[in-house]
Structure formats: C-alpha cells, structure tokens
Amino acid sequence: MRRTVRLSAEAADRYQEFDEENRPLLSDDFFLSQEDAGYFVKEDQAQGYFSASFHEDEADISFYLSRGISFEDACGSLHMLSEMCIRRAHPKKIVCCFDPKYVHVLQACEYYQKGTVYQKKIEPWRGRLKDTVFDQEGYIINQGAMEKIPFGWFTTDAKGCGWIAAYDLLKMCGREQTMQQTAEQLGRRALLGAVCGEPLHDLYLYLRWTGCGCSLSLPFDGDALKCMQKSRYGILLYTHKDGAHYTAYRSLSNGRKLFYNAVYGREDHEETAAEFLQHRELLPFASVIYVI
Template identity: 30%
Template structure:
C-alpha cells in the first residue's frame, strides 16, 4: 500500500478502509492525494483525520468533493492555486491533479523531481517511482483536457 518513503501508492489495497458508504479502493483517491500532498510538504497527519475532514459527493458514490479538497488544503496553510486546463501546465513545486481516466475521475498527488519531471503518487497503483514530465503524464493518463490542478 505504501512506498518505501511512506507515500500511499496503491489505492487498490485500501478496500478495508471505509470512505462514506464505499471502501477506499473504490473512492479513496481524494483523501489519498490529500494525505500524500501533506506528506510531500512536510505535514504529518493521520490518514483517518485527512479522510474525515473531506466532504464526499453522494456519500462517496463519486468520491471527494474537489472544492472540499481545495478548502482543506487552504485551511491547513497551503496557498494552493486552481487551474482547470490540464494541458496548460506550469512550473509546479507540488500539487494534486484531478483528471478523467476514460472511466472515472481520479486524484493524484505529485511533486517536482527535476527541472522537467514530477513524481506522481497513486496514478499507477503500486508503481514506486512514477516519474514523468507533466505534459507526458497528461497525454498518457487523461482522456479529456479539463480537470483541476491544485498546486503550490
């Protein structure tokens, strides 16, 4: 479930963690992305606390409310900016991207690893070091050019 450095990278193994009416393997990507984002930025918070502070859509049927996630990050001291055009990527330090996979919406936390690359956490379940350029990630992962990026 976790990487060697403590990030949650395999949502598929979280079926024992409830998130609303459903288990986290089904709808946990929002709280997982929030947990990973906090860890990226040096904030230690228990996963249970992260999960309970985020609002769900239809008791979890459609996962975490994106505006709740935005408010959660702002309340925790992060001056995140919102971007809705995924292909209009900037020079981010870290963030969370919400995108359409072709089947579902999915949240993923990311952080800069070099001038041109980022590490994406929980994008490909269980992949320890998913490191790509941001445009490459968008081209390979999304099926629609709109979504949301919360970044600092």
C-alpha cells in the same frame, strides 16, 4: 532518489570523504547497541546517518543530517527512516532522542515531544494495510489494496483517491497528519457519503483549511500544465477511461514529475506532466491544486 545504505566496509570506502567531515561530529554512542544503522543517500551522495533498535512495540532511532541539507531532504530522510522501522518491526511508536537542531523536521513528520524525547505513534489504520500500499517514504501508492479502509459510505479502494492525494500532498508540505484524520475529515464534507468521490473545490478548500498554501488552476489542460511546471508539489485531477482520478505529484530537479497512486503500486513513477496526460487522459479538462 533517496535511499538508505547499511554500514559496511564497502560503504565506508564509498563515503570516505563524507565520513571524514561528519563522523567526528557524532556522539560516541551513536552506533552502539543498534540493530540497524547506515547512511542516508540521495543520488549516490551521502546526506547523513541513522541508527535504530527495536524493543517489543517500540523502535528507538537516532539520526544525523549534514550541514546544508534542504528541509525537504531532511524530512524525506526521516520519512524513510520511519517507514523502514514500521516495515521491519511494525511498532506501536517510534521514539527519537531530543535534538534542538531537528525540532522542525520532527514536527513536520508528525513526531511530538513527550518529556525528553520525541515520538511518533503509528496509527491503527497502518496495521490494516500491507506494506506494499506505501513507497519507501510512507507515501500512499496503491489505492487498490485499501479495501479495508472506509471512506464515506464506501471503501477507499473504490472512492478514496481524493483523500489519498490530500494525505500525500500534506506530507510533502511538512504538514503530515494521520490517514484516518484526513479520510474522516474529507468524508464528512463529501455529498451523499462520497458517492461521487471528493469534489475538487471541496478538496481545495480543505487543504487551505489545514494551512496548506495551495492555489487552483483553471479546468483545462493548458493552464493545468502551466501551473504544474511552476509548482513544487500538487494534486492533478484528470479523466481516464474509468472516470476521474486524483494523483499527487512532486516536481524533480530534471523538470519531470514524480506521481503517487496514479498506477496502483508503482513506485518511483516519473514522467513529464505532458507525457502523463498524453498517455492517460480521456478529456482535455485537467485541473491542478498546486503549491509553489
């Protein structure tokens, strides 16, 4: 799993080899006048550096990513840095100095160019929600605490699992957009103010419309599990004792899946796809929207 490690003598000892190779590539002022700074780490291996400072309604960040890091890990690191800034200072925007090496990463994480910098505006809906609604990378994991967010004629805690899963999946695919945009666009497509939630086929067509290169499984467990096994990311629709539910997932290198918003508030929810359905499913008619 990804995490951040603050600068310290202990961290310098632990990541000495990484520092020897990468620290000389940083600008002289990378860590100057910063209130928070450290390493991006995945599975105890350093992948880069970050620094951040805070001024009233603005957070200013810098980051460096090591050569050879995957696009997914690069986006995950920036997601984590953005979420860290939001939790610490709840700024109205996050500003990052322009670096052409990271343009695609910044754009994938909903930063846009303004003059000589890139910035990310923090949407108003975020201010209505507790930090515990999100995991450390800003993915939604607690629908039950979103009673202040509308969806159709209802509120998100009651009917919003579909748009939440779409928001999380688009973020995984490097197509991050605001929560409000996702919920309102899907809410307009839902029948009778989303009284029955979001229909599967409508959700699939919406994701295709956004440019997400996804596919749809047949509506039974055997095909859903086969599609999950070959996918990188996706959305699982399954039935449990309280009705139908959508959950986004990410495939891990160990063959297991990381599920989002399946158990409200649970972070790092890791299981195999078969285990997940065995423990929760009521009827064997799961479907998957998946990205290979």
